[in-house]
Amino acid sequence: MNKRLWLFKGLAALSPLLALVLVEGLLRLFGYGHDYRLFVEDPQRKGYWIMNPHASERYFTETDNATTGNFEPFRQRKAEGTFRIFVLGESTTIGYPYFHNGSFHRWLHYRLMHTFPNRNFEIINLSLTAVNSYTVFGFAQQLPAYEPDAVLIYTGHNEYYGAMGVGSTSSLGGHPALVRLVLKLRELRLMQLLNRTLAGIRKTMSGGKVDLRENLMKRMAADQQIAYGSATYQQGIEQFKTNLNDLCRLFSEKQIPVFISNLVSNEKDLKPFVSAPGSTTASAQHQFTQATHAYANGQFAEAKQRFVQAKELDLLRFRAPEAMNQVIQELANRYPEVTVVEAKAVFEHHSPNGILGQETLLEHVHPNLYGYALLSDAFYEALKKKRLIAPEWKKELSFAQLRQQMPITPVDSLKGVFEMLILKEGWPFNEPMAPEENRPKTIEEQLAGALVVKQITWPDAMQQLLAHYQKAQNPQAALEVTEALMLEYPYDPAFYGQAGKLALSLNQPERAVWFLKKAFQLEETFAVAQNLFITLLKLDRPDEALPYLRYAAAHNESAFSLNELQNFVDQLVSAKNQYLADTTNVALSNQLAAGYLKFANTAGAAKYVAKSLRLDPRNPVALQLKAQLQTLKP
């Protein structure tokens, strides 16, 4: 009897756990709550992963506040020759306020795909606004299973006030182990139910009043002030160190290269948000005023030191303290797979007197478009130094070329400007907006304005812009927009094909070939193959044209037979190979010119006629071909 009593006691003690398991099971069965794993299958593209739109909810107490990021699909089965990069971080990392192609990872993607045209790059940005190293670490833990070739990280500015940060979370904010336990528990639907119930109670008790936004923010920000060197300040550093250290150890154990950028902040063009009263050296405002005077007097070393000190002393910690950069450097020293990306040095190099300000940054931490290009350059150089993609980086797209070619449309650029005007009008910047100009708005301004107030989506804005440029017969601008869409939708062959046609209309055959080859890789069609072989023959690259010609002949949709042309190109390839072995052979040069002329390829023919006449200015065959060419040319 005693034995049975003990058994009952044991079973009774276990029953609460069983009850919770049962409730958890029932909640899952009836589809309550969300699965927080990082990737889910792309509903629009079978065989591809995309970031789970609910993945971030785990990090936000009230899921309504949870931010969502990019949805950049990547293949579930990594294709051979693909270089896969994951990007982790915060608002700067996702390109705020431009997003889309303004983000540094798109600049990097564009540059890498032009530097290595035959490689396939998957650069998947998993960054979110308002998050910090907890989210970065949480996401990072799930990445090794998805075969990354490198992981790029830019994080640190949100450490205090970002989701679960020490400055934005009550009581347990300074205890990473407990915060992680809670984050783990939030995977349970039961915990999600509890969370929502408590949030509902809070909302009911507060009466749902949130309209006193400005005053509430000011009042609460006063409670959120974090003094330099205070306990909360140190907890923030510890939190950052713990999360990033575990992240670096994880990737080092898995031998995955990690590139962590040091952080940049506005130094000279942003006065401290909140300063300690008085004019002592502990006052951020005092340091800032002194720095401004020193700068005006040309004492730049002193100015730099004081500007940085002003940032360090700012009681509202929207800018990461320098200690974060030291943590990043220490991690790189400790873990072999970790490389520091010297963004700070790059920004300093491109700022007057090495002091960061409005030349590269929009406000406290977010770069302008030039700044994002610089950030991408810092990562590019770090990847290159590590020789990850290839041992030698030949035929690179230079930084100057990148800045010139990167498809940032006027709408993207204006959207950033408008977004900034709105942001700076409110707390804690409080910069009144200039009165609106009394003039009709351009289509670009209209679209950017609609984007900022979320009247339209970015793809819709781009499609409308494209339609406008096409109607206005501006193929150059239309190509830029098409390229922008191409970067946003790297698996859509239609944009590559369209870009190819536009490049041809702009008489840019080399660029056209690049676009068309990408289009053909994604989807083999007769139309693209036809454009490709014609353009490649015009460029005198018959060996490259041949596979596309063969494809076109096998899938011929035109009324003309391509067999004769195929035979001709076969002969052309052979003749060209002979010619390349003996470039002084005028007969061969003439043969190539005549061949091209037969198929009305005047560009190819002219090239070889010129070669023949250079070798033998009185060569009768070459002269005759030249005369024929002149009759053909308009």
Next chain:
Amino acid sequence: MEFFQEFWLFMRTRKRYWLYPLLVLLLLLSLLTVMTTGSALAPFIYSLF
């Protein structure tokens, strides 16, 4: 069957063996949730970064 009947009787009469642990568990989970709640400022400052 007799075993389950006896157990049920035990559960009904000795609630402290299962009710208290259940309450403690729920209290602990709630406490963790409350203690990691974002401040009311959080949604506003999120818009800054």
